[in-house]
Amino acid sequence: MESTVLRIENFSAVFGQNQVLKGVNLSIPQNRITAVMGPSGCGKTTLIRCVNRMHELTPDATVSGRILLDGEDIYATDPIIVRRQIGMVFQRRNPFPMMSIYDNVIAGYNLNGIRLAKNEKDRVVEESLRKAALWEEVKGALHRRGSFLSGGQQQRLCIARALAMQPDVLLLDEPTSALDPKSSSRIEELIVELKGAVTIMLVTHNTGQAARVSDYTAFLYLGELIEFGPSGKMFTAPKEKMTEEYLTGKFG
Numbered sequence: 001m002e003s004t005v006l007r008i009e010n011f012s013a014v015f016g017q018n019q020v021l022k023g024v025n026l027s028i029p030q031n032r033i034t035a036v037m038g039p040s041g042c043g044k045t046t047l048i049r050c051v052n053r054m055h056e057l058t059p060d061a062t063v064s065g066r067i068l069l070d071g072e073d074i075y076a077t078d079p080i081i082v083r084r085q086i087g088m089v090f091q092r093r094n095p096f097p098m099m100s101i102y103d104n105v106i107a108g109y110n111l112n113g114i115r116l117a118k119n120e121k122d123r124v125v126e127e128s129l130r131k132a133a134l135w136e137e138v139k140g141a142l143h144r145r146g147s148f149l150s151g152g153q154q155q156r157l158c159i160a161r162a163l164a165m166q167p168d169v170l171l172l173d174e175p176t177s178a179l180d181p182k183s184s185s186r187i188e189e190l191i192v193e194l195k196g197a198v199t200i201m202l203v204t205h206n207t208g209q210a211a212r213v214s215d216y217t218a219f220l221y222l223g224e225l226i227e228f229g230p231s232g233k234m235f236t237a238p239k240e241k242m243t244e245e246y247l248t249g250k251f252g
Contacts, residue, residue, distance in 0.1 A: 002029035005199045006051070006169055011065035013043075013050050015058060020046045022223040023065070028169070028216075033191060033200045035214035035231065037207060039251065043223040044203045045091075048171040051201065052086040053079040069168065080112065087162030087198075091174040093154040095146035095161070102142040104157055105129060108165045124164050131197065132160035133190050152183025156190065163198070170194065172202045176209065188213050207247055211235045219243050 006028035013021040021043045028034050036044045049055040051067060053074065067074045074082045095104050105125045109116055116124065125142065129135040134156045138149070146157050155175055162170055172191065176184035191200060191213050204210050210217050211231060218228045219240075227234060227243045238244045245251060 002032065004028065005030040005070060006201075007066075007068040008047075008051075009066045009068070011050065011067060012063065013046055013055060014062045016060040020223050021050070024220075024223075024225045026218055026225060026228060028199060028201060030199050031195055031197075032215040033195050033202055033213055034216045034218060035210035036201060036203045036218045036220065037205065037210050037246075038220035038226075039246070040205065041222075042220040044205075044220055045173055047220070048088070048173060048201055048203055051169070052088050052171060053082050054088065084108070084112065084165050085167055086169045086171060087165060087167035088171040089155070089158050089162050089173065089175055091177055093151060093158055093178070095149070095154050095157050097145065097147045099146060100143045101129075101138050101146050101149070101157060104146045105160050105164050107161055128160040128164040129157075131163050131194065132156045133186070133193070134160055150183070152179050152186055155179065155183070155187060159187075159190065159194075163194075167198060169199045169201065172200060174203055174205065177205070184209075207235075219246065221246070 004027045008024055008026040011021060011024045012019065036047060038044055046055060050063060055061050069085060096107060099107065102125050105128050106121055126135060129138065134153060137153060146154060149157060176187050188209060191202065194200060202214060214231045217231045217234045219226045221242060227238060227240045234243065235247065238247060
């Protein structure tokens, strides 16, 4: 039996008059990759933004239900603590443009007022860049700005920055959508490597990507969870007709 690290219970999200998520129930297994897929506007990004409480930065956002991380309700926890435990990498790569590669990686510590000794900073930077498969490419340029890197390298720098805080869960929102095929393939390989160290939720509109990298897949449509299960089964023998129609390109 898989160990569950994140449990989403009867969870709904509303922005003003617009209900984006409707009673979602989902158990995310530890050290596995769970893909969240569905057509544009189905609530994929809203779901993961709720998981690390980014959505509440939007005016008029309200939620109901519970999200439990290791049994603790994240909505009863300081959101700053939640965002340390649940890291997020966005669709648009966003290294801090005025910061060096080194300072980008440890930005979370500085922003949270966590002081580290110089040797500890060096260790965190090297370990995080190694985990993100970027160390060998940038070790001689750590004090150059992250903005000089290629698109794929910038996205891996953002992953290193998230990993530096040693999160329990890593949320990836369409991390390859703006990348060329070679860079996308490198990120996919990295995602698979990372699941040994961190539980991953991957939002993707790319069904091929979900099939290649994920262990489990959740299919959302108009804010509702239509189907969830092992990716191998879902992609070969989906239970729901709507899932089958989406996977075969009949809509989306």
